[in-house]
Amino acid sequence: MRNASNPNRDLQTTEAEKHQKRSQQMEDTTTLSVTKPTRCIVKLGGAAITCKNDLEKINEENVEIVSSQLREAMITGSSSRKVLGMDWSKRPGKSGISCDADDFEDQNLDSSSFVVVHGAGSFGHFQASKSGVHKGGLNKRLVKAGFVATRISVTTLNLEIVRALAREGIPSIGMSPFSCGWTTSERNMASADLSMVAQAINSGFVPVLHGDAVLDDLQGCTILSGDVIIRHLAAYLKPEYVVFLTDVLGVYDRPPSEPNAVLLREIAVSEDGSWSVVKPTLEDTKKQESSQSDIPKGDYKSFAVRSTYVFYSLPAVETTVAAHDTTGGMATKISEAALIAKLGIDVYIVKAATTHSSRALSGEVKGTLPEDWLGTVIRFVGKGNRNC
Amino acid sequence: MRNASNPNRDLQTTEAEKHQKRSQQMEDTTTLSVTKPTRCIVKLGGAAITCKNDLEKINEENVEIVSSQLREAMITGSSSRKVLGMDWSKRPGKSGISCDADDFEDQNLDSSSFVVVHGAGSFGHFQASKSGVHKGGLNKRLVKAGFVATRISVTTLNLEIVRALAREGIPSIGMSPFSCGWTTSERNMASADLSMVAQAINSGFVPVLHGDAVLDDLQGCTILSGDVIIRHLAAYLKPEYVVFLTDVLGVYDRPPSEPNAVLLREIAVSEDGSWSVVKPTLEDTKKQESSQSDIPKGDYKSFAVRSTYVFYSLPAVETTVAAHDTTGGMATKISEAALIAKLGIDVYIVKAATTHSSRALSGEVKGTLPEDWLGTVIRFVGKGNRNC
Numbered sequence: 001m002r003n004a005s006n007p008n009r010d011l012q013t014t015e016a017e018k019h020q021k022r023s024q025q026m027e028d029t030t031t032l033s034v035t036k037p038t039r040c041i042v043k044l045g046g047a048a049i050t051c052k053n054d055l056e057k058i059n060e061e062n063v064e065i066v067s068s069q070l071r072e073a074m075i076t077g078s079s080s081r082k083v084l085g086m087d088w089s090k091r092p093g094k095s096g097i098s099c100d101a102d103d104f105e106d107q108n109l110d111s112s113s114f115v116v117v118h119g120a121g122s123f124g125h126f127q128a129s130k131s132g133v134h135k136g137g138l139n140k141r142l143v144k145a146g147f148v149a150t151r152i153s154v155t156t157l158n159l160e161i162v163r164a165l166a167r168e169g170i171p172s173i174g175m176s177p178f179s180c181g182w183t184t185s186e187r188n189m190a191s192a193d194l195s196m197v198a199q200a201i202n203s204g205f206v207p208v209l210h211g212d213a214v215l216d217d218l219q220g221c222t223i224l225s226g227d228v229i230i231r232h233l234a235a236y237l238k239p240e241y242v243v244f245l246t247d248v249l250g251v252y253d254r255p256p257s258e259p260n261a262v263l264l265r266e267i268a269v270s271e272d273g274s275w276s277v278v279k280p281t282l283e284d285t286k287k288q289e290s291s292q293s294d295i296p297k298g299d300y301k302s303f304a305v306r307s308t309y310v311f312y313s314l315p316a317v318e319t320t321v322a323a324h325d326t327t328g329g330m331a332t333k334i335s336e337a338a339l340i341a342k343l344g345i346d347v348y349i350v351k352a353a354t355t356h357s358s359r360a361l362s363g364e365v366k367g368t369l370p371e372d373w374l375g376t377v378i379r380f381v382g383k384g385n386r387n388c
Numbered sequence: 389m390r391n392a393s394n395p396n397r398d399l400q401t402t403e404a405e406k407h408q409k410r411s412q413q414m415e416d417t418t419t420l421s422v423t424k425p426t427r428c429i430v431k432l433g434g435a436a437i438t439c440k441n442d443l444e445k446i447n448e449e450n451v452e453i454v455s456s457q458l459r460e461a462m463i464t465g466s467s468s469r470k471v472l473g474m475d476w477s478k479r480p481g482k483s484g485i486s487c488d489a490d491d492f493e494d495q496n497l498d499s500s501s502f503v504v505v506h507g508a509g510s511f512g513h514f515q516a517s518k519s520g521v522h523k524g525g526l527n528k529r530l531v532k533a534g535f536v537a538t539r540i541s542v543t544t545l546n547l548e549i550v551r552a553l554a555r556e557g558i559p560s561i562g563m564s565p566f567s568c569g570w571t572t573s574e575r576n577m578a579s580a581d582l583s584m585v586a587q588a589i590n591s592g593f594v595p596v597l598h599g600d601a602v603l604d605d606l607q608g609c610t611i612l613s614g615d616v617i618i619r620h621l622a623a624y625l626k627p628e629y630v631v632f633l634t635d636v637l638g639v640y641d642r643p644p645s646e647p648n649a650v651l652l653r654e655i656a657v658s659e660d661g662s663w664s665v666v667k668p669t670l671e672d673t674k675k676q677e678s679s680q681s682d683i684p685k686g687d688y689k690s691f692a693v694r695s696t697y698v699f700y701s702l703p704a705v706e707t708t709v710a711a712h713d714t715t716g717g718m719a720t721k722i723s724e725a726a727l728i729a730k731l732g733i734d735v736y737i738v739k740a741a742t743t744h745s746s747r748a749l750s751g752e753v754k755g756t757l758p759e760d761w762l763g764t765v766i767r768f769v770g771k772g773n774r775n776c
Contacts, residue, residue, distance in 0.1 A: 056478040084529075088515050088537035089544065090444040099518060099537070104529040127476050130487060138591050141472075141492040148559050148593070149476035149487070152551055155562060156477065159547060163540055171536050174543060179567035181584045196569045199603055203526050205536070215587055 034198050038239040039113035042070065042361065043230050044161065045246040046121025046211075048352035052247075055122050056153065063164045065353035066245060071168040073361040074114055086166035115201065115233055116165065116172065116208045119226040123157040124150045128213065128223050134187075136219025147221050150213040151178065158210045165208065173205040177212040177224055184216040184224060194236050201237075209233075227336040234340045242340050243360045245352035250376030253277075266369060268381040269341040275378070279369070341378040350375035423590050426627040427501035430458065430749065431618050432549065433634040434509025434599075436740035440635075443510050444541065446548055453741035454633060455556040461749040462502055462558065474554035503589065503621055504553065504560070504596045507614040511545040512538045516601065516611050522575075524607025535609055538601040539566065546598045553596065561593040565600040565612055572604040572612060580617075582624050589625075597621075615724040622728045630728050631748045633740035638764030641665075654757060656769040657729040663766070667757070729766040738763035 044066060051057040071083070088099045128134055131146020138144050158174045165172035175197065182192045200207045211226040234242055252261040266279035337347045348360040356374050359365050365373050432454060439445040459471070476487045516522055519534020526532050546562045553560035563585065570580045588595045599614040622630055640649040654667035725735045736748040744762050747753050753761050 086536040145474040148474040
């Protein structure tokens, strides 16, 4: 007769030992920190990586270019530029899987200092809004079904983004906020254990998180947006800079589809949380406006108080999809960006898959903005607000 | 100027407050328990849900039948038998997504009492063994790449299993052990926070976990098998019974491809961890063996000490794939099943997508085994081992 002694020691632990162990783990989590400074947190906006008006369709071209730009941004001086793919899935029509094992030694991607978060775009929003997942009520079968359907949709997108990054040789690891144990309380973040994200970074991986359906301890469930996730990650990881990739050049003073929309190049956030436009200057704008007789005169302050359309970084077509947007829309997006800037971290909002996004990702536009760089930077200016 | 006050209150918390909050959360986790007894933990064996010799190919037929059987097993007496799918992904060739929102109210699946864990089969094993993920060494680029590739492969399978279950109206939620924060220490389980699994169950979902590549605090990384996961879940959730679905009828005394292989119907596990065969009895076997002159006489004890091939529940073709098996193979599988039985939980090992699996899942074979039920039950018998 064979003795089936337990090869895994922890089954024999008593409840008291378990409690002690958990407390120890908690302490480890509390003291756990990333061993390497995070260079950049990147938000892949849903509008940039999916076809907004085509349900569950990825913008393959943008995703490929963005992945390649991310790879370029991660490369350190001495790195080989040869791409060694990490998605070893079977390709359609092929019977086997191949990987060139011998080539992996000379690769030196500085990948541990990036974190990726992506939005949902045309994934998930339909399922969430159809069932009202963002409003909660898991006791309703429809909401529960919508929760399941939403998670299926957003994790499908997550897997595709992880694969696209891996094909570019980026050691990407998909991490769903739901599985990570992130929950909300009345739609505000209640718990967000970042220890696994930190461990993944410490091990040299690039965590890839996403907007997700999560449990809410008061209303049952809700949708946690990628923008809120970014802010929490930024507060914890203190990256050098944050880049939001979207599908227009940056933040505008009105819907960018309007002919006179002005791209706001630099926004200053002061300590009290207020913000103002630094560039273009009021003078620049007056000059521009004086040549446009059909537009009422105004300055940024007057735009700023019209909070319903203060800043726009998504195109007008967004409004046709807005009914599906369960994550708070533009107000949340800008508000989150300003909160990150308030931490002393520069935030760049830039059009994905352009030379501008490439330059923002590599950190080239830090400091004084190059004149030929198109995008919006949101920066902390300390106590004095230069424009007020 | 607009005041960008923070809509999410926790950003303003100090480090001390955060520490206190985390400690509170830890306490919550420690005291957190499932509010409803778990009826069954189901292992969908890799061999049953994938085509073992066809890389990254799902056994669609088996997965569909198993999902349907699971649904039947979950239905309570008064439930509607109409299937209300929860996978609202866009179907190929269709432009929109449809869900019949009005039909969701009369549905009453007793789904909160099931947990699903699946193996990898022809997903993940190639990537893991090619790179040696199970042996660790994340400082090597090949291992890191293999880790990424393995996770892509197993999460691809997980997503498909979640979708198949959702199509049957089962509120399934994919949860990756890596993202859940499960780690190992020298390949033994080091931390396995089950609070999110418990929360998902309490909210009426069916968590769907899987064998995964995880971080190991000594060797960097390893593979955590679905069988080890099952045992941990069983120890915590104390289900009424556990069902392992595989691709042969149950546990055999030798490779089931051999003509004289005997299906072991009932195995008893005693308190000291030893086990013995209760059914068929020694007499039954002698009767059978006396008619088979080419097989040496023996009893189960002699089989039992030949530990290299004591019990087999996978077909001979398995041996051709065994080089890819990074999870410990048959010895681990049987050992884990016996450890679960030792907790006082009946374990059924049965062929997937048969009437036998259907009966095991529904709990119909609990107690005295029906004569016409084919499969293996592993049971705890307390201090006295009936067969020793």
